[in-house]
Amino acid sequence: xxxxxxxxxxxxxxxxxxxxxxxxxxxxxxxxxxxxxxxxxxxxxxxxxxxxxxxxxxxxxxxxxxxxxxxxxxxxxxxxxxxxxxxxxxxxxxxxxxxxxxxxxxxxxxxxxxxxxxxxxxxxxxxxxxxxxxxxxxxxxxxxxxxxxxxxxxxxxxxxxxxxxxxxxxxxxxxxxxxxxxxxxxxxxxxxxxxxxxxxxxxxxxxxxxxxxxxxxxxxxxxxxxxxxxxxxxxxxxxxxxxxxxxxxxxxxxxxxxxxxxxxxxxxxxxxxxxxxxxxxxxxxxxxxxxxxxxxxxxxxxxxxxxxxxxxxxxxxxxxxxxxxxxxxxxxxxxxxxx
Numbered sequence: 216x217x218x219x220x221x222x223x224x225x226x227x228x229x230x231x232x233x234x235x236x237x238x239x240x241x242x243x244x245x246x247x248x249x250x251x252x253x254x255x256x257x258x259x260x261x262x263x264x265x266x267x268x269x270x271x272x273x274x275x276x277x278x279x280x281x282x283x284x285x286x287x288x289x290x291x292x293x294x295x296x297x298x299x300x301x302x303x304x305x306x307x308x309x310x311x312x313x314x315x316x317x318x319x320x321x322x323x324x325x326x327x328x329x330x331x332x333x334x335x336x337x338x339x340x341x342x343x344x345x346x347x348x349x350x351x352x353x354x355x356x357x358x359x360x361x362x363x364x365x366x367x368x369x370x371x372x373x374x375x376x377x378x379x380x381x382x383x384x385x386x387x388x389x390x391x392x393x394x395x396x397x398x399x400x401x402x403x404x405x406x407x408x409x410x411x412x413x414x415x416x417x418x419x420x421x422x423x424x425x426x427x428x429x430x431x432x433x434x435x436x437x438x439x440x441x442x443x444x445x446x447x448x449x450x451x452x453x454x455x456x457x458x459x460x461x462x463x464x465x466x467x468x469x470x471x472x473x474x475x476x477x478x479x480x481x482x483x484x485x486x487x488x489x490x491x492x493x494x495x496x497x498x499x500x501x502x503x504x505x506x507x508x509x510x511x512x513x514x515x516x517x518x519x520x521x522x523x524x525x526x527x528x529x530x531x532x533x534x535x536x537x538x539x540x541x542x543x544x545x546x547x548x549x550x551x552x553x554x
Contacts, residue, residue: 419549
């Protein structure tokens with residue numbers, strides 16, 4: 216699968232709006248080859264650095280999110296994800312040198328560990344910390360499961376309710392680490408139950424709560440959006456959950472942007488996303504929301520310039536401090552990134 220063909224993206228050129236606004240991009244990936252489908256083409260540090268530089272936006276720092284890349288090819292299976300954090304920490308050192316511009320890329324690193332190990336996840340987390348003592352902030356254990364064959368199964372059905380997953384989550388909390396989670400919106404009640412069961416754990420819910428509008432959820436917006444809104448409100452009632460605003464360029468969100476002859480621009484994108492984003496912000500509050508690029512996954516639908524222009528357009532009605540939270544401060548606080 217091609218990631219945002221440059222010639223195609225250039226058909227919708229834009230200049231960065233409010234180019235001085237500080238941004239911490241809390242969700243991106245880097246890979247040479249993924250260990251699971253879909254098999255996107257490679258996206259390496261220079262590619263991300265170029266997207267940030269060419270966007271014109273003031274991206275001061277970023278957070279790398281695990282993507283099952285750069286795993287060790289030896290040793291116990293549970294320890295193999297340590298290789299990803301080791302590799303990305305080296306890339307972060309390279310970025311910190313200024314070689315790729317002023318942005319502190321991967322200033323925070325979120326790796327992977329299998330929480331189903333329960334208490335036995337402790338040595339894995341310790342190894343991840345040792346691999347990046349200054350940048351490792353937590354793990355992502357995606358829980359996405361749905362009966363539809365059109366959706367990828369990230370783990371077993373009901374994994375967040377299992378005793379093992381919750382025991383692993385408690386280990387995370389004791390170690391002061393965060394849990395990123397990517398799931399599908401019918402699972403939001405299950406996430407809320409996890410958040411209530413482990414209230415001392417900071418949970419970062421990815422991609423506006425995993426709205427799905429394909430497969431059995433296609434062409435049913437009245438019902439599907441009502442279910443999504445109810446689930447978002449349920450999770451928002453848990454004070455230990457924060458939300459990422461973005462990730463909507465993926466096919467499962469049901470938009471046609473990646474199939475267009477010309478890429479979407481930020482005005483249309485902002486107008487389309489505003490009802491979804493405003494609902495999320497109203498439920499969580501700006502202090503628990505952060506705008507994300509989800510690059511390069513979302514690059515199949517729009518450029519880095521366009522997506523952050525859209526976020527800036529749709530957030531115009533919020534105060535300066537609220538916008539600062541959503542574009543930078545919430546992410547910097549949650550992932551403990553020095554300002």
